[in-house]
Amino acid sequence: MTTDHLDTPLRAGCREWAALGVLVLVVTLLAVDATVLYLAVPALTADISPTATQLLWIGDIYSFVLAGLLITMGNLADRIGRKRLLLMGSAAFGVASLISAFAPNPETLIAARVLLGVAGATLMPSTLSIVRAMFADPKQRTTAIAFWSMGATAGAALGPLVGGVLLENFWWGSVFLINLPIMAVVLIAGPVLIPESRGRATTPIDLLSSLLSIVAIVPLVYSVKHWVGSGWDWTIPVCALLGLVAGWLFLRRQQQLTDPLLDISLFRLPAFSGAVAANGLAIFAFVGLLFFFSQYLQLVRQYGPLQAGLAELPTTLASMAVIAFVAVLTARLGAGRAIGLGLAVAAIGLAGIGLTTSQTTYWGLGIALVVIGLGIGVAMTLSTDAVVSAVPKERAGAASAIAETAYELGVALGIAVLGSVHLAIYRSHLDLPAGTGAADAAAAEQSLAVTVDTVTDAAVVEHARSAFADAVQTTSLLAAGLLVVSALVAWRVIPSPRDVKVNAYDPH
Numbered sequence: 001m002t003t004d005h006l007d008t009p010l011r012a013g014c015r016e017w018a019a020l021g022v023l024v025l026v027v028t029l030l031a032v033d034a035t036v037l038y039l040a041v042p043a044l045t046a047d048i049s050p051t052a053t054q055l056l057w058i059g060d061i062y063s064f065v066l067a068g069l070l071i072t073m074g075n076l077a078d079r080i081g082r083k084r085l086l087l088m089g090s091a092a093f094g095v096a097s098l099i100s101a102f103a104p105n106p107e108t109l110i111a112a113r114v115l116l117g118v119a120g121a122t123l124m125p126s127t128l129s130i131v132r133a134m135f136a137d138p139k140q141r142t143t144a145i146a147f148w149s150m151g152a153t154a155g156a157a158l159g160p161l162v163g164g165v166l167l168e169n170f171w172w173g174s175v176f177l178i179n180l181p182i183m184a185v186v187l188i189a190g191p192v193l194i195p196e197s198r199g200r201a202t203t204p205i206d207l208l209s210s211l212l213s214i215v216a217i218v219p220l221v222y223s224v225k226h227w228v229g230s231g232w233d234w235t236i237p238v239c240a241l242l243g244l245v246a247g248w249l250f251l252r253r254q255q256q257l258t259d260p261l262l263d264i265s266l267f268r269l270p271a272f273s274g275a276v277a278a279n280g281l282a283i284f285a286f287v288g289l290l291f292f293f294s295q296y297l298q299l300v301r302q303y304g305p306l307q308a309g310l311a312e313l314p315t316t317l318a319s320m321a322v323i324a325f326v327a328v329l330t331a332r333l334g335a336g337r338a339i340g341l342g343l344a345v346a347a348i349g350l351a352g353i354g355l356t357t358s359q360t361t362y363w364g365l366g367i368a369l370v371v372i373g374l375g376i377g378v379a380m381t382l383s384t385d386a387v388v389s390a391v392p393k394e395r396a397g398a399a400s401a402i403a404e405t406a407y408e409l410g411v412a413l414g415i416a417v418l419g420s421v422h423l424a425i426y427r428s429h430l431d432l433p434a435g436t437g438a439a440d441a442a443a444a445e446q447s448l449a450v451t452v453d454t455v456t457d458a459a460v461v462e463h464a465r466s467a468f469a470d471a472v473q474t475t476s477l478l479a480a481g482l483l484v485v486s487a488l489v490a491w492r493v494i495p496s497p498r499d500v501k502v503n504a505y506d507p508h
Contacts, residue, residue, distance in 0.1 A: 016134045019193040020144050022186055023127040024151040026090070029182045030120050031155025033062070036163040036175045043172040050106035057110050060222070065117025066124070067221050067408040068214040074125035074401025075205050075261055082126045082133065083196040087187060089122030094183035101173035128400035132388040133197035139327050142385050146323045149381040152407065153286065153373075154316040161309025168306060209253055209261040216247035217405065224413055227420065266399070271335070274494035275386035276406045278339050281486045282379040283410035285346060285479045288418030289372070293353065296472045299448050300465045314366050318373025319380075326381050334496025339382045343487035346375025347480040354476035357469050375483075379490075386494065418475055423447070426471035433459050 037044075037059060044050070050058060077085045096115035103109035131148055135141035166174040220243035223236045254260035267273040290312070297308040329338045352368030359365075387403040426448065432441055436457070444451045444464045451464040 011137050011140060015193055016195075017144075018189075019134060019195070020131065020147060022189050022193060023130060024147050025182050026086075026123055026151075026186055027127050027148055028151035028155040028158070029179060030124060031152050032159045032162055033116070033120070033179065036159040036166075036178075037062075040163060040167060040172040040175050043167060044109075047172060048103065048105055048109065050109075054106040054110065058106065058113060061110060062113045062117045062120070063408065063411070064218050064221055065114055066120045067405065068218040069118060069121035070125060070401045070405045070408065071213045071217075071262060072205065072210040072401075073121045074129070074399075074404070077122070077126045077129055078198060079205065081196050081198045082130045083190065083194050085122050086126040086130065086194070087190055089119045089126065090183045090186040090190070093119035093123065094180055094187075097176045097179035097183070101176040103173075124404045125401040128384070128388060128403065130194060130197065132400065134195065138389070139331075141389065142327045142330055142381070143323060145385040145388070146326045146377070146381040149377065149384055150320050150323060153283075153319045153376060153380055158309070158316060161306065161313065164304070164306035164309045206253075206257060206259075206261055209250060209257070212246050212250035212253065213261060216243050216250050217409075219243035219246070221409070224415075224417070262402070266402070270493050271386050271389075271495050272399075274336065274490060275339070275383040276402060278343065278379055278486065278490045278494065279383040279387065279403055280406035280410040280413075281483065282343065282346065282376050282383065283407050284414040284417075285350065285483050286372070286376045286414070287411045288414030288479060289350065289353070289476065291415045291419050292422045292472055292475060295449065296357070296468065299452055300469050300472075311362065311365070312369065314369040315373035315376075318370045319377035322374060322377035322381060326378055329378065330382060335382050335386050336494030336496035337491055338496075339379050339386070339494055340487040340489075340491030342375045342378030342380075342382065343483045343490055344375070346372050346379060347483035347487065349373075349375055350476045350480035350483065354473045354480065357473045357476070383490075418479060421478065422471045422475040425474050426467050429467040429470040430464065431467070432463050436460055 041055065041059070044058070045055065073085070092115060096112050096119055099112040100109055100116065103112055128145075128148060131144050132141070135144045162178065163175055166178070219239035223239040223243070226233075226239075227236050250262070251264060254262050254264050267276075294308055294312065297303045297311055303311060326338075329341075332338075333341065349368045349370075349372030352371060353365065356364030356368055384403050388399050427445060430444055432444060436444075440451075440455045440457055440460050443454050444460055448464050448468045451461055455461055455464075
């Protein structure tokens with residue numbers, strides 16, 4: 001199958017579907033890599049003894065670099081070839097993973113995590129833009145992107161499960177070594193299965209635009225992560241302001257360039273702008289849920305890391321099931337209505353979490369997780385499909401980078417906003433027994449994790465667990481309300497043509 005300049009949609013064959021399997025492996029691994037490290041923090045700390053500041057950088061630098069470089073790397077893929085950039089990034093990701101696994105000190109691990117972020121930024125937009133280029137038939141492309149989205153959502157949910165299995169049997173570096181066989185598969189099968197594709201842009205990437213995009217995104221991601229991780233201080237408004245100013249300068253420059261890094265006219269398309277927003281909000285709710293729900297399972301229900309990962313598995317399985325019906329759903333409702341329906345279903349699932357946290361059995365939570373997986377799976381698949389389908393194939397890398405940036409910002413904001421809301425509600429519900437010591441009260445006020453680790457008074461711990469469960473309930477219901485509003489907007493704003501065109505791009 002030829003992947004460039006098709007006048008009529010050609011149906012993909014076995015080679016394209018096999019290539020898709022390789023690409024799904026990549027995006028699943030990247031999503032796992034974003035969450036698997038957190039479980040390894042205790043073992044890592046005991047081994048290489050990072051300071052508190054170094055530990056923050058070890059955890060955060062990957063997502064900072066990844067988010068900052070996505071737009072630039074998406075444009076680079078359009079220019080030098082998406083397959084070429086994917087293979088280069090895979091080799092770099094494998095090397096960085098090996099260095100990370102055997103890092104003898106915190107400085108080496110931080111440097112390796114930087115390289116992982118750079119390599120990850122080359123992989124994420126490349127995978128999605130290659131899918132766009134390989135599958136010209138709209139129905140096949142929707143199914144292919146459903147597989148791709150399944151990898152992104154399943155990987156985020158599987159991170160704790162994979163980490164739990166590895167850390168119960170191996171040392172902390174094993175969470176990085178799992179990357180090596182996947183990258184080996186990509187480097188062996190990729191050159192054979194994946195066709196090369198590129199855009200028509202021949203001018204060099206504007207370096208000032210690239211710098212401004214990094215300065216716009218990285219400080220914003222830092223400010224929200226630092227806020228939820230360490231609390232409010234002067235760096236948060238300064239970094240947020242720096243990011244906003246750089247973002248404004250970036251947008252101004254894009255309007256002046258004949259070949260911009262980010263085509264602002266894309267956002268005039270309701271199908272594009274609405275889909276980007278829906279994509280970000282879906283992952284905002286999903287990752288925000290995982291952040292405090294994983295703690296709820298381990299700290300309130302007292303599950304081990306592996307048991308908690310298994311308890312969250314229904315979400316992953318449900319998101320996989322979306323593949324069976326998402327194309328039919330789109331054909332019946334159209335993209336906008338189907339995305340709105342998916343967000344509404346996810347809202348019902350979040351409400352279900354809120355209503356069943358007080359139950360002693362797991363079944364109510366399990367059913368709610370299935371509903372969330374179905375809804376998020378539909379919304380993520382179709383919003384991603386709408387983003388990459390709204391542009392011509394030669395701009396697929398740039399559009400994919402925008403979708404990925406929305407994903408990364410959704411992750412950061414979901415953890416920061418919903419995490420902060422949850423913490424505030426937890427503290428407001430914390431009604432400790434009379435006579436609680438000052439040290440125990442201070443520990444309980446800080447977080448449930450600190451309480452469980454340091455407080456020996458069983459009554460204080462039980463009150464803290466109850467407050468945490470109440471906060472999970474309220475935060476889930478608030479997130480459900482946000483998704484209901486998002487569903488209504490998606491239903492009304494994103495077009496819902498039954499006969500989807502391959503290319504809906506019109507900058508004028």
